[in-house]
Amino acid sequence: MHAITQRLLLLFCLASATGVSAHAGVRGWYELGATSIQDADLKSFLNEPVSGNKVKFNTGFRGALAVGAELTPYLALEAEGGFHYNSIRSISGAAFADGELYQFPVLGNLVLQFPNPTGLIPVIGGGVGAVFNYLDSHNITLGASRLSSTEETWSFAYQGYAGLLYSFRPDMALGVSYHYLSNDGPTWDLGAGNNVKFNHLAIHSLVLAFSYRF
Numbered sequence: 001m002h003a004i005t006q007r008l009l010l011l012f013c014l015a016s017a018t019g020v021s022a023h024a025g026v027r028g029w030y031e032l033g034a035t036s037i038q039d040a041d042l043k044s045f046l047n048e049p050v051s052g053n054k055v056k057f058n059t060g061f062r063g064a065l066a067v068g069a070e071l072t073p074y075l076a077l078e079a080e081g082g083f084h085y086n087s088i089r090s091i092s093g094a095a096f097a098d099g100e101l102y103q104f105p106v107l108g109n110l111v112l113q114f115p116n117p118t119g120l121i122p123v124i125g126g127g128v129g130a131v132f133n134y135l136d137s138h139n140i141t142l143g144a145s146r147l148s149s150t151e152e153t154w155s156f157a158y159q160g161y162a163g164l165l166y167s168f169r170p171d172m173a174l175g176v177s178y179h180y181l182s183n184d185g186p187t188w189d190l191g192a193g194n195n196v197k198f199n200h201l202a203i204h205s206l207v208l209a210f211s212y213r214f
Contacts (some may be wrong), residue, residue, distance in 0.1 A: 025070035026214055027078070031177060033207025035062040035084050037101075041199035042091060046145040046190070053092045053142070055198055057101065060086035062179075062205045066109065070213065076111040080127065084181075084203065088140075096141040102134040103203070105157055105181060121165045121173060131157040133186040135196070147196060151188035158182050163209055171213050179205040 037060075042053040061084075068078025084103040091097040109127030132154055137147040163177030183201035190196070 026067070027070050027076055027211065028065065028067040028213075029209050029211040031062070031064045031082075031207040031209045033062055033205055035060050035086065035203060035205040037086050038202040038204070040201050043185070043197040043199050044187075045140075045142050045196055046147065046194045048143040048145045050093075050142075053094075055091050055097075056089040057086040058089045060084065062207060064105075064207075068109070068111070073115055074113060076113065078109045078111060078125075080105070080107045080109055080129075082107075084205075091140065091142065094140060094142045096139045096146075098138040099140050099147075100136045100138075102136070103183065103201075104132040104134070105159070105183075106130055106132070107157065107159060109159075115167075119167045121167055121175075122162075123165060123175075123177070124160075124162045126158070126160045128156075128158045131155050131181075131183050131186070133183070133188075135186075135188055149190075151190065151196065153186050153188050155186040156184040165209065165211055173211045175209050175211075177207050177209045179203075179207065181205070 037057040040055045042050050042055050044050060064080060064082030066078045066080040068076050070076045082105045086101050088097050088099045107127040107129035109125045111125035113121055113123045115121055135151045137149055140147040159179055159181040161177055161179040163175055165173035165175030167173040181203040185200055187195050187197040
């Protein structure tokens with residue numbers, strides 16, 4: 001039931017971002033930059049008892065794109081898809097922590113923008129959706145348990161972002177943007193009652209952005 005709810009929410013977000021009147025202005029953007037994940041709690045790891053075990057990640061990178069519609073010069077809806085990559089630096093108590101986390105967020109966003117004669121356009125936005133989490137475990141060993149496989153799962157997510165763009169043409173702009181993404185406790189089910197679960201993942205990204213409209 002939880003998985004069905006996530007899929008329905010995802011479809012709702014996409015429909016909200018794209019199901020607007022045909023005469024609304026089309027807008028979109030591309031982003032590329034760095035991303036970091038705050039230290040996360042390891043909530044479960046196979047059959048091993050865990051308590052206060054922290055998962056630390058190396059700084060990685062993020063790429064994303066969005067497309068949507070301007071309802072007014074100041075308000076827009078958009079659908080966003082992205083890609084985050086971070087390798088695991090360490091897991092407290094683990095003998096080995098060799099693995100990588102790939103996150104693919106899909107979100108529906110509400111965006112406020114403030115066009116003005118200076119050409120500098122402040123932008124703020126927020127959205128909800130889901131993240132597809134792909135855990136590539138080369139060798140994660142904690143206690144007597146070892147994980148060496150690739151696992152997949154979906155989780156609920158929401159985000160907020162803010163940026164500053166410079167409009168160098170009426171239909172194009174360049175700038176920088178900060179994103180905060182909250183990934184709500186991805187859990188990888190390995191069957192037979194075993195799972196691996198990270199607590200809430202807080203992800204911070206600083207990116208270069210290119211936006212367009214027509």
